Amino acid sequence: MAVVTAPGKIEFQEKKIPRFAPHDVLIGVKACAICGSDLHIYKGKHPSAPLPVAIGHELSGEVLETGNKVSKIKVGDRVVIEPVIVCGDCYFCRRGSYHLCMDISFQYRKGQGGFAPYFVAQEDWVHLIPDGVSFEEGALIEPLSVALHAIGRAKLSLGETVAIFGAGAVGLLILSLARTTGAAEIFIADIQGHRLAKAEELGASETWNSAKTDVVQRIMERTSQRGVDKTFEVVGLETTLVQALRALKKGGTSVLVGIFEDPEVRIPANLFIQREISLVGTQGYSGTSRLP
Numbered sequence: 341m342a343v344v345t346a347p348g349k350i351e352f353q354e355k356k357i358p359r360f361a362p363h364d365v366l367i368g369v370k371a372c373a374i375c376g377s378d379l380h381i382y383k384g385k386h387p388s389a390p391l392p393v394a395i396g397h398e399l400s401g402e403v404l405e406t407g408n409k410v411s412k413i414k415v416g417d418r419v420v421i422e423p424v425i426v427c428g429d430c431y432f433c434r435r436g437s438y439h440l441c442m443d444i445s446f447q448y449r450k451g452q453g454g455f456a457p458y459f460v461a462q463e464d465w466v467h468l469i470p471d472g473v474s475f476e477e478g479a480l481i482e483p484l485s486v487a488l489h490a491i492g493r494a495k496l497s498l499g500e501t502v503a504i505f506g507a508g509a510v511g512l513l514i515l516s517l518a519r520t521t522g523a524a525e526i527f528i529a530d531i532q533g534h535r536l537a538k539a540e541e542l543g544a545s546e547t548w549n550s551a552k553t554d555v556v557q558r559i560m561e562r563t564s565q566r567g568v569d570k571t572f573e574v575v576g577l578e579t580t581l582v583q584a585l586r587a588l589k590k591g592g593t594s595v596l597v598g599i600f601e602d603p604e605v606r607i608p609a610n611l612f613i614q615r616e617i618s619l620v621g622t623q624g625y626s627g628t629s630r631l632p
Contacts (some may be wrong), residue, residue: 342455345392347384358452358460362409365466367419370475372454373398375483376508376576377599385601394453397423397446400469400478401459410463420481421454422465423447424624439489439626480509486597487513489625491521494570494595498522503559503587505550506574507535510597512542514572519543523570527562529555529583550583559587567592567615574598578605590615597622 345351378395380386403417426441469478502523504511507530525545536547567589573581576598584594
């Protein structure tokens, strides 16, 4: 299993398969994606995952064995994992908002990562992959859920304008979902050309390299100086957060998705009064299954 033992250092360690309980499912891992949080861990800068820690939580695989009380999953099923660990009994869990659990954790923080041949999960956190979806595509269902939750937090509506800061995997998934929701125009900014090329391929109205372009100025030019209805910060930097706020029209909403290695940031507080804008956060997902 892949474990980050020090900043910039990954070791592949032999681990015993976790104790198999009656409601557990043993999965042979077929694909595992690399999350932005894995990169924070690799640098030793994830705010909630001190080293050493396993990496990999966006995974898919085939069921190899089931506990004697498993009823919804069978050997041979193609599945994805929901990697959260929650108490199930706190104020938030009892109301279905388990992503806000008072004691939330994740499998990789408890020593079980997805870059390994096997993975054990409780049946309730194992979901079938639809026919026609590959294991590689299945590994993206977890980040898709993050993007879907972010779209819901934005309360994105038909005909609204959107700007996305960050064209990584989640930023591109937000772009695709915004199109599905019926956004009128979707702008996206990043510093990587290949990411912007993929954004254009996925239907972005316009893309900008934020290292070479004043993105806020361009957004204002494209919106008759009004700004956009909704912005998504999917990077985790003070610079992009400030841009996401400045790009909003009066009454607009910015959704914070990125993980900040340095959580102490400065933002233009008067914008919240002058434009009556809103900034909302996101924490993973909770039973996400459909667009708002």
